[in-house]
Amino acid sequence: MSDKKEEKFIEKIKLHSKNKSIEKENMEFRKFLKSDELDEERFQKIVREITEKIDCKNCANCCKALNHVLNEDDIERISKHLDVTKEDFVSKYTLKNKDNEIHIRQMPCVFLAENKCSKYDIRPEACKEYPNLLGKDVTERCLAFFNNAEMCQIAYNVLENAKAEFLEDIYAFNNPYL
Ligand code: SF4
Ligand code: SF4
16 A cells, blocks of 8 residues: 555544544433433533633524424514514415424524625514523523534534533443442
């Protein structure tokens, strides 16, 4: 094998083992979260700190990848702002999902303009709450939390910081006989 080929091969092995070790780390953290052993106060402190640091106005990934659900208040507020009836707003801008919830019709969201929300001050509750970590019981939302971490900087940073913060607890939980 030439030197270059060998280097590439070694890089591949390193990447593979790195991915494997992150997978293992995430799996152990997930088991820990599901066990209800999590100190919610410490976890929420991390969520608050990360949420304060990250400016969603520079991201908008969720506006491009998700169809946020709208509640009655959202529909009333946004249709009033657009000066259309609620019925017209619903028929022009929304669809229903399989659970019969009304959500924004298109991806990226129709209100996203030059990577910014053009309705930021009156945006739907679901947009404000995403990635649904602040003040929420994460043990009930493990799967969504890990999925969101793949595209949302808030969820990703909360995940990585929480793994570091709870390192000893996660280790003790996953290795009870050591
Ligand atoms: S309404 Fe605004 S915040 Fe919500 S998805 Fe659309 S662009 Fe994003
Ligand atoms: S994906 Fe996350 S960080 Fe990006 S705009 Fe949405 S909530 Fe904010």
